[in-house]
Amino acid sequence: MNSLQAVVAGRIGALYVDAQIDTGDGTLVIVGPNGAGKTTLLLMLLGIRRPHSGRITVGESKLLDTAANLEVAVENRRLGYVPQDYGLFPHLTVLENVEFALECDSTGRQRKSRRIEAEAILDHLDLMELTARQSSELSGGEKQKVALARALAAKPQALLLDEPLGALDVAARHDVRLFLAAYLKKLDIPAIVVTHDPNEARTLGDRLAVLEAGRIAQAGTWEELCEQPATTFVQQLVSRM
């Protein structure tokens, strides 16, 4: 599996983000308090926000290298993104949401073949019963799965999830967390999950990077963080479990 590696620095509003991350061979959870710059960091990786300087690679593919004046456009980075509120297109059905992702790959396929593939992707996530529904008719957990299906339909080289359980009620959170943890384990592309919740950080990530005030305070496995917490926040984070 390729890994997503990034070194980015840049000011967004009042916050200066200066971070180095590496997903390694699996899922990296970026955890930190509100306002630490977690979402900003994701938007920099996606190319929505532009860092002053940095380098982003997924395996051999370079997405950004400010030193070499290289910047791949958002549309061509092939990074799957699931925002906190899922960003499902409200005027499209579940099936059409996934078909939209397939439309964008510009291979000029027929509508019928796109539909068959979209159905296969939805079937894989046990969503076939929902194909005709609008996003307003879905539960939080269902929205999450549809957004995931749509992101994966575009065959991304990495997957970025922003607070994937943040919009769910407490009852749904447990089940969706278990589903997501199992799903991410099976995934053959690197993933980054942003969260502020230690419980989610521990279950979803192979490795963690703790972001505080725009900087990575500590990175490592959950066990490594527990053994030698580098800051007070990390100490509090691991002790809350």
Place this chain on the structure above:
Amino acid sequence: MAGQSLLSAMGGVLVVFLIAPLLGLVTATSFGDFVARLRHPLVWPALRLSLITTSASLLFVVVFGTPLSWTLARANGRFIRAVEVLTNLPAVIPPAVAGIALLLAFGRRGLLAGWLYPRGWSVAFTTLAVIMAEIFISAPFFVQAATSAFRRLDGNCLVVARTLGASPLRIFFRIGLPMATPSLLAGAAMSWARALGEFGATLMFAGNFTGKTQTLPLAIYTALESNLCAAQALSLLLVVVAFAVLLFVRVVLARTTADEMREY
């Protein structure tokens, strides 16, 4: 409690003032008279011209105003803000001033006369001038509504569409436009209603020639001098149309709001 009654009573004064002229219009004419008076020779050419010119101006405003609004909503910077203010300006300047401005731009001695007239493109005092006056006056109503509708769109949807590899045109046509359609329809209806009622700029820039530049409001003005009853009937017709437009806008927007509420 007494305080609330006072506030309601003060509000009531304005309601009475606003409704009285409309009541005057409605009660002055029986339905039979209304239909008979609409047979006045001024009415049909004016109605026909109004429908043609407002359809043309609406088409122009929507076709060019929608991309403009999308750009205004998505871009930042001083230049864009300046463009936004300038495109809203015709909504607040007096229509008579707009008429003079149009003459000074497109008239026989206007800014563009040296370019237009040698080519045989005489604009002022033609049906085209009516359409241009209507576009000038009504476009801001659509652009304002469309810009704020595009600004209200869920930014995450647009970001996700980009990460999926969608081109700017695909995002505009497949995501932005359908998501904003109800508000765009409401804006188009308000803009059309404003064009239908356009009087001052049309009179100054296009004149008042039956069948050529005499729209419904100009026909009312003309009829007022000769046949008050026909003017009444025409006015009532415009009030009914305006009421229908308002009703349409409210229904369309109420449905959107309900949809947005269901999302949460």
